[in-house]
Amino acid sequence: MQPSNNETEKPLKAIKMKDINKEIEKTLQSWDDVKRSEANPFLYTRIEQKIEDLETPWQTNRVWYWQLLLVAGLVIFNLFTIATALSSNENQSVYDTIAEQYNISTDVQSTFNFY
Amino acid sequence: MTAADKILIDAMQAGNQKAFQEFVETYQNMVTNTCYGLLQNVADAEDVTQEVFIEVYRSISKFRGDSKLSTWLYRIATTRSIDVLRKRKRRSMVQSIQTFFGGEASAMQVPDNRSQTPQEALENDERAAVLAAAVAKLPEPQQIAFTLSKYEDLSYQQIAEVMDKSISSVESLLFRAKQNLRKYLADYYRND
Numbered sequence: 001m002q003p004s005n006n007e008t009e010k011p012l013k014a015i016k017m018k019d020i021n022k023e024i025e026k027t028l029q030s031w032d033d034v035k036r037s038e039a040n041p042f043l044y045t046r047i048e049q050k051i052e053d054l055e056t057p058w059q060t061n062r063v064w065y066w067q068l069l070l071v072a073g074l075v076i077f078n079l080f081t082i083a084t085a086l087s088s089n090e091n092q093s094v095y096d097t098i099a100e101q102y103n104i105s106t107d108v109q110s111t112f113n114f115y
Numbered sequence: 116m117t118a119a120d121k122i123l124i125d126a127m128q129a130g131n132q133k134a135f136q137e138f139v140e141t142y143q144n145m146v147t148n149t150c151y152g153l154l155q156n157v158a159d160a161e162d163v164t165q166e167v168f169i170e171v172y173r174s175i176s177k178f179r180g181d182s183k184l185s186t187w188l189y190r191i192a193t194t195r196s197i198d199v200l201r202k203r204k205r206r207s208m209v210q211s212i213q214t215f216f217g218g219e220a221s222a223m224q225v226p227d228n229r230s231q232t233p234q235e236a237l238e239n240d241e242r243a244a245v246l247a248a249a250v251a252k253l254p255e256p257q258q259i260a261f262t263l264s265k266y267e268d269l270s271y272q273q274i275a276e277v278m279d280k281s282i283s284s285v286e287s288l289l290f291r292a293k294q295n296l297r298k299y300l301a302d303y304y305r306n307d
Contacts, residue, residue: 039143
């Protein structure tokens with residue numbers, strides 16, 4: 001007489017569970033074999049360098065500072081040029097608008113000649 | 116705090132560079148090992164170790180000696196390592212969102228470093244990798260307690276001091292950590 005499916009599955013499951021538990025135990029035990037990590041032999045030198053960089057950023061980033069200074073100078077120069085140009089344009093355009101509205105010549109010489 | 120630690124701290128607080136070097140050399144393996152235990156990646160562990168010592172250098176004047184020097188160092192090392200783990204999680208979340216919306220994964224991928232161990236002998240050991248992956252799944256407090264216990268062989272009392280918890284809560288954390296690990300490993304081997 002053949003055993004039913006359920007009857008054969010039970011021992012198989014039990015064997016599988018046993019194997020899994022064995023694997024779990026072995027895996028958990030593998031932790032005990034792990035050796036301690038050791039620090040990099042150049043660790044102190046690297047830390048020292050980083051601390052120096054942090055304490056004297058203006059020295060390590062000297063090029064960066066010069067670049068920033070140059071950009072700032074250019075921006076200020078540009079702003080000054082633009083502002084000067086705008087103020088002269090503004091004055092000019094106001095005079096032109098008034099002259100146009102009243103039909104007056106903005107040429108001073110010709111105005112004198114008229115009289 | 117030991118007398119040697121007291122002398123070292125006094126010298127460091129006075130700005131003695133040699134004392135700081137001695138301090139780094141004394142505690143570097145302890146810090147690296149703790150960071151590696153949590154991060155499971157050599158490069159990250161080295162970076163965090165450097166950060167830990169730089170933080171010590173900057174804040175040594177504030178150290179009043181209320182706790183042991185090693186306890187203080189363990190605290191900084193675990194806090195910094197957990198920060199890195201959180202960043203990793205955030206990055207992998209962003210990555211999975213990008214992948215979900217059809218975008219390509221960014222260049223700043225989180226490498227699967229679980230297989231990289233400093234121990235040559237265990238490099239190809241699947242068990243170590245499986246266990247490390249299972250530990251990484253643990254909630255943060257359980258992860259810290261488990262790592263300090265297994266990697267650093269700290270007693271419950273010492274772990275309690277580092278984590279600022281009672282001994283009984285450390286016991287319960289470790290108990291739950293082991294239970295969770297068994298559960299994760301059972302799931303892994305069942306699906307294997």
